[in-house]
Amino acid sequence: MAYSNKVKEIYKNQLSAIQDAGLFKQERFIHSSQAAEIEVEFPTGSAPKKVINVCANNYLGLSSHPEVLKAAHDGLDQRGYGMSSVRFICGTQDIHRELEKKVSEFLGTEDTILFPSCMDANAGVFEAILTSEDVMISDRLVHASIIDGMRLCAAQHDTFKHSDMDHLEKKLQLHSNKRLKVVINDGVYSMDGDTAKLDEIAALCEKYDALLFVDESHSSGFIGKTGRGTHEKCGVMGKIDIITTTFGKALGGASGGCVSGRKEIVEMCRQKARPYLFSNTIAPVVVSGVLRVLDILSQSTERRDKLEANTKFWRKGLTEAGFVLKDGDTPIVPVMLFNAKLAQDFSRDLFDLGIYAIGFFFPVVPQGAARIRTQISAGHEMHHLEKALDAFIKVGKKYDILGKTKQEITDKYGC
Amino acid sequence: MEDMKEIILEYVIEEYCDEENDEVTFDTPLISGGIVDSFSMVSLKRFLENKYNISIPDADATPEAFDTVRKIELLVKKYL
Numbered sequence: 001m002a003y004s005n006k007v008k009e010i011y012k013n014q015l016s017a018i019q020d021a022g023l024f025k026q027e028r029f030i031h032s033s034q035a036a037e038i039e040v041e042f043p044t045g046s047a048p049k050k051v052i053n054v055c056a057n058n059y060l061g062l063s064s065h066p067e068v069l070k071a072a073h074d075g076l077d078q079r080g081y082g083m084s085s086v087r088f089i090c091g092t093q094d095i096h097r098e099l100e101k102k103v104s105e106f107l108g109t110e111d112t113i114l115f116p117s118c119m120d121a122n123a124g125v126f127e128a129i130l131t132s133e134d135v136m137i138s139d140r141l142v143h144a145s146i147i148d149g150m151r152l153c154a155a156q157h158d159t160f161k162h163s164d165m166d167h168l169e170k171k172l173q174l175h176s177n178k179r180l181k182v183v184i185n186d187g188v189y190s191m192d193g194d195t196a197k198l199d200e201i202a203a204l205c206e207k208y209d210a211l212l213f214v215d216e217s218h219s220s221g222f223i224g225k226t227g228r229g230t231h232e233k234c235g236v237m238g239k240i241d242i243i244t245t246t247f248g249k250a251l252g253g254a255s256g257g258c259v260s261g262r263k264e265i266v267e268m269c270r271q272k273a274r275p276y277l278f279s280n281t282i283a284p285v286v287v288s289g290v291l292r293v294l295d296i297l298s299q300s301t302e303r304r305d306k307l308e309a310n311t312k313f314w315r316k317g318l319t320e321a322g323f324v325l326k327d328g329d330t331p332i333v334p335v336m337l338f339n340a341k342l343a344q345d346f347s348r349d350l351f352d353l354g355i356y357a358i359g360f361f362f363p364v365v366p367q368g369a370a371r372i373r374t375q376i377s378a379g380h381e382m383h384h385l386e387k388a389l390d391a392f393i394k395v396g397k398k399y400d401i402l403g404k405t406k407q408e409i410t411d412k413y414g415c
Numbered sequence: 416m417e418d419m420k421e422i423i424l425e426y427v428i429e430e431y432c433d434e435e436n437d438e439v440t441f442d443t444p445l446i447s448g449g450i451v452d453s454f455s456m457v458s459l460k461r462f463l464e465n466k467y468n469i470s471i472p473d474a475d476a477t478p479e480a481f482d483t484v485r486k487i488e489l490l491v492k493k494y495l
Contacts, residue, residue, distance in 0.1 A: 159455040
């Protein structure tokens with residue numbers, strides 16, 4: 001079919017509808033490496049401006065770490081740029097095997113399989129291991145990639161209220177007749193920054209003979225005493241059957257992901273997971289970088305300890321200033337503004353003061369729960385955080401929301 | 416027989432609501448209002464099918480048809 005005016009109109013109307021609903025996403029161009037300070041071209045066409053970044057997933061500040069860059073350069077020199085093949089034809093190098101082994105050691109699992117991204121890992125894993133005789137029971141706030149993966153799988157699905165153990169137990173009882181049951185969670189929830197109650201969930205899975213799945217994308221590398229993840233923090237290492245995680249956030253921030261867990265489950269993915277079978281795996285240059293990241297994190301907890309200290313400073317500063325925050329202790333610190341326009345205006349004013357943080361609103365978060373999601377990094381120095389805090393307080397004063405409750409803010413701005 | 420709308424409303428509140436959205440009525444938008452996400456709608460469909468011993472084709476179980484308790488009642492009555 002030719003790309004006729006009729007077709008063009010269809011897409012133009014859909015794009016207009018997205019714009020009218022205030023949901024049109026615009027990229028902002030960064031003219032520097034990813035770091036605590038970046039140079040952002042905003043609005044498009046303007047001269048790049050140096051700002052402090054408090055919205056990256058660069059939790060450990062490793063995205064531009066010199067040792068990681070050197071390892072990536074060495075990998076490029078020694079193993080080349082691309083594989084030009086899927087894994088099972090001629091797309092597997094010794095370093096892919098080495099990374100799978102190192103990830104298993106790091107996470108405390110039996111085996112690991114790499115995927116081009118964690119999105120691909122989540123898209124492929126359920127279909128590879130479940131059939132229509134099985135059920136997937138997911139927390140209602142799991143990441144969109146997990147929902148897509150569940151949609152691609154023939155197994156039945158059901159959901160439970162976010163972190164509500166009584167509701168989860170009811171669902172496990174309701175589905176007691178299924179061949180396999182899988183309980184599906186994020187380790188740390190990306191929008192609220194809260195942590196799954198993995199100890200309680202693991203106990204319920206044991207009681208009702210269910211498998212336990214956790215996406216550790218916002219946890220791997222820094223949650224838990226040695227940064228192994230939520231399962232370390234909750235004291236259930238070895239009890240998680242399936243972990244998915246990404247190398248695109250704390251673990252260097254480039255790209256790639258994996259499924260890690262029980263040996264047979266990983267092998268099923270190797271035989272059946274479509275994103276693994278029909279796509280090239282992670283490029284050698286990235287594999288080499290991630291190997292170095294895991295070495296750095298295995299040698300010292302210095303970076304995750306600094307991240308923890310930075311997070312405490314940031315949460316304390318915002319709380320004392322009188323902002324409404326979501327409870328938690330992770331580096332994801334949502335500053336609640338409730339009203340979508342207020343969140344957008346707040347973000348713009350922060351940018352004017354040299355702070356880069358983005359407003360989130362419906363449908364990314366529930367109606368009336370608009371916020372600025374801040375994310376702290378070990379790459380932040382105290383002067384970055386002090387400057388950012390100062391800017392937040394200035395803008396908070398401008399809109400007269402400091403010390404105000406949710407009710408008072410929504411009375412003033414609506415929700 | 417207990418009013419069907421009351422039964423559906425009771426299930427919706429029990430299954431989907433918490434303290435923050437306690438004012439659900441027969442006409443509250445459930446899906447478009449963000450109370451029930453389209454992925455979690457499956458448990459509501461399963462409840463209706465078991466409770467009223469009916470089968471609702473997937474093609475009819477649309478977010479629009481499930482958007483309010485009143486609309487859900489109309490849908491269920493179609494298959495009774």
